[in-house]
Amino acid sequence: MTASVLVSCLLAMTPARAQDAATPEKRAPGLLLRLYDIAQDMQALPQLVPGQLPNVVEIIPTIDIPEGGFFGRKDHFLVHIEGILTIEKRADVTLQLVSDDGARLWIDDRLIIDHDGLHGPEPKGAGLNLTSGVHTLRVEYFENTGGETLRLLWRGPGDAELRPIPPEILSHDATASRATAPGPKRLIAPLRRGLPGDGRHVAGFHPMENLISMRALGRDREEYEWTKFGRFRSATDRRAQTTRPLIGWVFPEKPGGLNPTISMIESENYAGQYLLVGPMEVFRFMPETVDGQLQGCAVRFSYQGMDLPRVTPRDSVFEMRTVRALRNGLEVEFTLPLDPRVGWEPDSYYVEQWPFDAAGPHLPARDGVVYPVKSASVSEDRRRVFLEVDGLKTGHIVYLRLLPPCISEQGERPWATEAWYTLNALPQATGQVRQRPPQPPQNVLNPEEEKAGWRLLFDGRTTDGWRGFKLPSIPVGPDGAPGWHAIDGCLVRTGPGGDIVTEDQFDNFELSLEWRISAGGNSGIFYRVAEGPEFQYVWQTGPEMQVLDNAEHRDGLSSLTSAGANYGLHAVPKDVTRPVGLFNEARIIVRGQHVEHWLNGEKLIAYELGSPDWEQRVAGSKFAAMKSYGRMPRGHLALQDHGDRVWYRNIKIRPLPVAP
Secondary structure, eight states, X not given: OOSOOOOOOBOOSSOBOOBSTTSOSSEEESEEEEEEEOOSOOSSOOEEOTTOOOSEEEEESSSEEOTTOSTTOXXXXXXXXXXXXXXXXXXXXXXXXXXXXXXXXXXXXXXXXEEOSSOOSEEEEEEEEEOSEEEEEEEEEEEOSSOOEEXXXXXOTTOSSXXXXXXXXXXXXXXXXXXXXXXXXXXXXXXXOOXXXXXXXXXXXXXXXXXXXXXXXXXXXXXXXXEGGGEEEEOSOTTTTOOOOEEEESOSSSOOOSOOEEEEEOOGGGXXXXXXXXXXXXXXXXXXXXXXXXXXXXXXEEEOSSOOOOOOSSOOSOSEEEEEEETTEEEEEESSOBOTTSSOOGGGEEEEEEEOOTTSSSOOOOOOOBOOEEEEEEOTTSSEEEEEESOOOTTEEEEEEEOSSOOBTTOOOOSXXXXXXXXXXXXXXXXXXXXXXXXXXXXXOOHHHHHTTOEESOOSSOOTTEEETTSSSOOBOTTSOBSEEEETTEEEEOSSOOOEEESSOBSSEEEEEEEEEOTTOEEEEEEEEOOOTTOOSGGGTOOEEEEEOTTTSGGGGSTTSSTTSBTTTBOOSSOOOOSTTSOEEEEEEEETTEEEEEETTEEEEEEETTSHHHHHHHHTSTTTTOTTTTOOSSBEEEEOOOSSOEEEEEEEEEEOOSOO
16 A cells, blocks of 8 residues: 555454453563564565574563664564553553554454555554453564564543553563574465455355345354354353363454354255354354264355345355365365366365364464375266365364366356364265266377377476476476476476476477466466577567466456466457466467467467567567567577466477468
């Protein structure tokens, strides 16, 4: 953001009540600050690998740290601040967080201000009702590069203006560890935030929220309760004071304590399921009994206020109806059949799991360990998929993410892609691994193609015929692993390494290939690339046909940089890409100075290299200073490593005469 704005909203929830059992016995003035050196770029608040000590521990009187005040650190660090706020009398207060870069504020383990991301020293505020007593306070802040600032201001009883919180009402646990350790800290890779419903809130009301019967559980007959920290518990016999088992965690990222509504869905299609209605987000919860223990799965359902949604009994939205645990993996049931082309690839599913403490005061935390899906088996009706996963553990949250391509037979994307399964007991039942139906052969030429002069540039099994730009072999990353592999008949960018080029050079040709990009991904196809000592990148000489997920990547906002475009110079007239994760058929025709870009059977653009129009476009672009850009009479083909996973197959070429 460029403007300095104060977003002020009174949180229409239960008031922040004072903590009792959580109050430390020994307190000391000030707040406890822990600083961690990160030594890498960050776009948002990162998550540390557990068990690491901070580089700096300090006591600060209040949160009012100007530029240059972070104990000698300027860039690439993370700060955690915690303490206790003591309120004498119940009061309405205004809080304001000013940070450069991002920060978040929690009071009593409830997220009050979310000011994450890269930005300047801009304020963001919220109103809050604080009861008398002590309240836990926590701030997380990160600095990437540039200026650094962190301030927490308030307007309390009798205050006319915002000011730092008075030090006399701030304290911290005097027994807290102050141990430190040198060196940069390791981070857990963040989960990708995609389109609404994919790693973030869904897009407003669920399309099936029409009026039908729904039973809210009253106080005199509660079957379940949603407790602080997002726990969903059984509450079937309170008067007998029986143990109430933990069934599921339903706010996996943000603590609760918000007294949400629990409502049973009285619909045949969602029989036995519940809606957990919070102030801003609604989850659908699917309990099941395994070996006498209740457990279950939560998925995002709606993003709204406190109104109780109602669900129609019809399958009109493509989403996960249920997720069931099995001894050897998970079974996902969808509301609509999958597209016949999708569902079988293990790469289309992402699984993590991390432990939880049912009695502890904190939310479960990701540990970053990925559990590969060994196989994916689609049922005959294409409504169920069994995911074979080794190592599922009780006492863990199992996190499932649907990755592209996941579409219904009507081409719909899932309403929500994430599921959180609380695994209390591992079932005895196992899933069945099925053989995928035969698929059409890839990376082969038919007799007509051979007669027309086509030849393959990729055999589907090896990376023969390709090498790194200005390198003798396939490029490798910092860990020594090749950045490109032949996997399941595709030439795949699997890790850092760099761009790859053909061993041969071409002048006039027709290139045909299929590409598939990961969600939010970017790559490119270059032609007539030179490798002289004066060139460091393929794009200094070779024009590019853009490869992109138009829906998620920011370059998709401009037709000049969308899939199929001559990058930055010639815009595509429309988006003809298939749903992300499916293969797109691309053709590039180069005949003398004439070039055409085709995508999925449609001719998108044509241009003449070196023409007055070409020269004018180049002069107004980032390529203006590159004297050899688009001027080579022949050169290599190149595939771009832009940091994202991309698949290429059926790469073939035939020579063309200069004139048609």
